[in-house]
Amino acid sequence: KNQVEQSPQSLIILEGKNCTLQCNYTVSPFSNLRWYKQDTGRGPVSLTIMTFSENTKSNGRYTATLDADTKQSSLHITASQLSDSASYICVVTPGGNTPLVFGKGTRLSVIA
Amino acid sequence: ETGVTQTPRHLVMGMTNKKSLKCEQHLGHNAMYWYKQSAKKPLELMFVYNFKEQTENNSVPSRFSPECPNSSHLFLHLHTLQPEDSALYLCASSQALRGRDYGYTFGSGTRLTVV
Numbered sequence: 394k395n396q397v398e399q400s401p402q403s404l405i406i407l408e409g410k411n412c413t414l415q416c417n418y419t420v421s422p423f424s425n426l427r428w429y430k431q432d433t434g435r436g437p438v439s440l441t442i443m444t445f446s447e448n449t450k451s452n453g454r455y456t457a458t459l460d461a462d463t464k465q466s467s468l469h470i471t472a473s474q475l476s477d478s479a480s481y482i483c484v485v486t487p488g489g490n491t492p493l494v495f496g497k498g499t500r501l502s503v504i505a
Numbered sequence: 506e507t508g509v510t511q512t513p514r515h516l517v518m519g520m521t522n523k524k525s526l527k528c529e530q531h532l533g534h535n536a537m538y539w540y541k542q543s544a545k546k547p548l549e550l551m552f553v554y555n556f557k558e559q560t561e562n563n564s565v566p567s568r569f570s571p572e573c574p575n576s577s578h579l580f581l582h583l584h585t586l587q588p589e590d591s592a593l594y595l596c597a598s599s600q601a602l603r604g605r606d607y608g609y610t611f612g613s614g615t616r617l618t619v620v
Contacts, residue, residue, distance in 0.1 A: 397547070427608070434514075436507065436595050436611030437548075482548075492561070493609070495547035 395420040397496035399483050405502045410473055414499045416466040416483030424486040428457050428468045431480040431498065440468070440481075473503045508532040511596050511612035518586065519620055526581040526615045528596030534610070536601040537579040539571060542593040542614070554579060555601055586619045593617070 397418045406412050418426070425444045429437035441450045441457040443466070450457050454477075456469045470477055480498040487494065509530045518524050530537065539551040553561035554573040568590075570582040579596055596612040 434616070435613045436509070436511075436597075438507065438611070439608055442608065492550045492553070492563075497545060497547050 395485070395487060395491070395494045397483050397485055397494050399481075399496035399499050401499060402497070403500040403502070405504060406473055408473060408475055408503055408505050411469065411471050412473060412501065414468045414470075414481050414483075414501070416468070416496055418464050418466070418483070418485045418494070418496075420464075420485040420487050420494050422488035423461065423464075424488045426457075426459055426466050427484045427486070428455070428466075429482040429484060431482060433479070437482055470501075475503050475505065477501060478503045507610050507612065509596055509598055509610050509612035511594075511615050513615060514613065515616045515618075517618045517620060518583070520586060520588070522586075523582070523584040525583065526594055526596075526617075528579040528581075528612055530577055530579075530596075530598040530610070530612075532598055532600075532610060534598035534600045535576055536599045537573060537576070538597040538599075538609070539579065539581050540595040540597060540611075542595055548595065552581075583617075586617075588619050591617055591619045 400415045427442045428440045431437040443459040454471045459466045480500050482498040483496040485494045512527045536555045540548045542548050550563050551565045552571040557573050572580040593614045595614045597609040599609045
């Protein structure tokens with residue numbers, strides 16, 4: 394069964410600190426992996442997309458990694474800001490016409 | 506705004522009411538989706554429309570009825586809902602082409618509360 398597991402479920406960090414969110418997936422075949430940011434009361438917004446051949450991709454202070462062999466991805470946030478407080482959702486696109494597989498998300502709270 | 510607009514943003518309805526959620530996309534995409542997001546659960550795909558044709562109905566109860574009059578508009582008609590249907594309902598669109606994924610754009614969602 395295609396699944397995406399994210400950890401931790403929630404995280405609280407001080408403003409300015411770094412953090413890393415984890416995503417493990419059992420999705421086959423694999424097409425790509427995206428990290429989405431979802432602010433409270435808003436829809437998810439794509440941060441990064443990674444295909445099988447890519448192992449690192451950055452978007453400002455966000456850096457995603459992908460290890461297709463171990464089926465793991467991480468999202469590293471550098472120098473966190475209060476505005477980074479949100480849910481971060483890992484989404485895997487299987488090959489073919491199979492629907493996207495969503496993780497439950499990690500709820501990040503950045504405090505002053 | 507993302508280019509996908511959902512209305513209303515919030516809705517409170519009784520179990521005997523009939524209401525509709527609306528989604529409109531201005532991105533020229535050819536596929537539209539309804540998702541349900543409940544607390545501490547992954548997003549659940551409800552319906553998929555490609556080129557106005559429904560291609561997926563993910564075992565959704567008949568009290569949810571989708572309508573896609575054209576490739577820019579998507580509705581979700583609601584009737585005789587249950588309290589457990591309370592959730593955030595998200596609309597998304599994408600440019601699907603020969604099975605390739607060009608990314609989903611989500612609306613801000615409708616927060617539905619059934620009382």
